[in-house]
Amino acid sequence: MGGMLAATAALAMATGAPAQDYARYSDDAIAREMAAKVDAEMIALVPMRDGVGLATNIYRPKDAKGPLPTLLWKTPYNELSYKTATSRRALEAVKRGYAFVVQNERGRYYSEGKYEILGLPQTDGYDTLTWIAKQPWSNGKVGTVGCSSSAEWQLALAAQNHPAHAAMVPMASGAGIGKVGPFEEQGNWYTGGVPRTLFHIWLYGVDNPLRAELPRGLDQPTRARIARYNDLDAKKPEVNWFTQIRHLPYADMLKDLGEPPATFEQFTARAGPADPAWRTGGLYHDDMGWGVPALWFNSWYDVSIGPNLALFNHARAVKSDKEASANQFAVVAPNTHCAFARLGPDFQSGDRDLGDASFDTDGQIYAFFDRWLKGDAKAFPARTAPIRYYTMGTNRWQQATQWPPAEAKTVRMYLRSGGRANGVGGDGRLDATAPPAGEAADRYTYDPMNPVQTIGGADCCNGGLITAGAFDQRVIEARGDVLVYSSEPLTKPIEVTGFVNAVLKISSDAKDTDFAVKLVDVAPDGTAYILGDTILRARYRDGFATPAMMTPNTVYTLKPTPISTSNTFLPGHRIRVEVTSSNFPKFVRNLNTGGDNEREAKGVVARNAVHHAGGDASYIELPVIGG
16 A cells, blocks of 8 residues: 555655755766665566566665675565665665665566565565575575555565564555454455445556566566666556545446456455455464564554554564564554654644654664664664654653553543434533433434545545544534534543543444444644544444344444554543544445445435443543553
8 A cells, every 4th residue: 555655755764864855966966876886786587486577676885895684675666667766765775784675566567477465475575585585695684674565565474484584664564464453454455344445546556457568588688778768657547536436336436437357346345354365365364473573663643553553462472483572663653654754843743733753763774674684783772662652642752561551541431411412512421430221322314425524534545535644523523423422621631542442332223334433632722633533334243254234223232443542631621532424435335225335326324323321331441541
């Protein structure tokens, strides 16, 4: 995932050069420095076990003495051509004493073969490491690095524990996770069994089964020469996604644009998150091993912060490789997808000022690699905290030995009302006291043709439909189909750091519908900053392998996957929870029929209820530190 957004934003974090320095150098200046300092072999074909060649650029220091550690950046994007961005990234690595290898996944640009999402990491990734380790310029140690798609393929590779795979820096890597802990999102295809719409947009740009290819048998100098004037970068017609996103059936979204059947249709045909077909690709699942020290970079407003933190915990718990499990480190910042280069003073996310979020991302990446690829134990000390994270509200970096921090204590707050929690002007409240028997349920009507709009939050790669970040939610809180529950203004700060769990008692007159939950920090002036959200399709309430329709007006228990955050609710602020049945266009609308939702074109209105009386209490559980 991530598209050129990821490649552009990741440039600063992976090259090691401060972002403000880029404007100082022209393309010609970079080219001159490359010519003076770098030996470059362009568009070499690295052979895979099935005979397919993967297009690869190799950059090495001129006049290097002795074998070199290598950094591997694998990508589905157009990053192997003669571009300044690629040159800068390579130049910085070379200046730091590394060989730098950039490789296209199979089926992309100059690489041979048929494209498959994640690029066959368990075979192609493994074979590439073997090839690098055998080169005369290699010291046998390889570090994998990259953000978004350049990180996601690293996960399944780490399970192979290749002897040359010395360290890895996966950044925003959630789309490489199949199932981990409570998250069964299959590479971000789902959240709570609800498909995310980002994928049809991303695949429109990336998946190109009718792509142009170079003829087989060309020698490397000829391929390199062709790359100077033809980058094989298909330019598809522009799409108005704001209109196209409403197309029904959802499964025909790309077919309606004239696209040939490809990955989108293949994945949409699968029977939910538990379909065994999800085990056939390049996704990492938590019954696989883990064998590589890692420095994880994640973000509060990224598409899969929850699964990423769960995988960090899983990698630390795997005991088959004690060195790897003891050397997992994570950084969680307040930025959006792959925007680590933007961390700095006066940082702002959406509508919210978040203070000085400065972090030496580049320095930490190279320090980590220096430790594991060069044997410099002092570069990244063993005493480094396992997890460093940015707490919003108080706007400061903190650290902990585990996630969630050991001192976090669960505090339960109940959803309460007099039966009229509809909208911010209703009587919904968050209360530490459990509701009595007989407290009235909150009811609302969900019309899939008039869904609740997504405003901010955690997302990426969706063609501009959604801008991720801490945006004000008051526009949608005015709707009657959004239930709003707020605490009283706080008299002291409350830090919430960890996984936030919601438990809802619900009913509906529909066979199936969705329930979406949002956690919000409300400032004294009423500004309602989103912290995170989650969603669950009701048919999956008993597990993704056992979908079941609802009986009208029967009360069921829903437990969506956790929201992940670190935020201090300051004095005068309120803690708020929103509950509704849509979050569009982030998530595909439930048409409420109980049928094959992604293949239907007509929906029905659902009359939904959230219960909070006696034994049917609905609540959230907050991981509170201090207080």
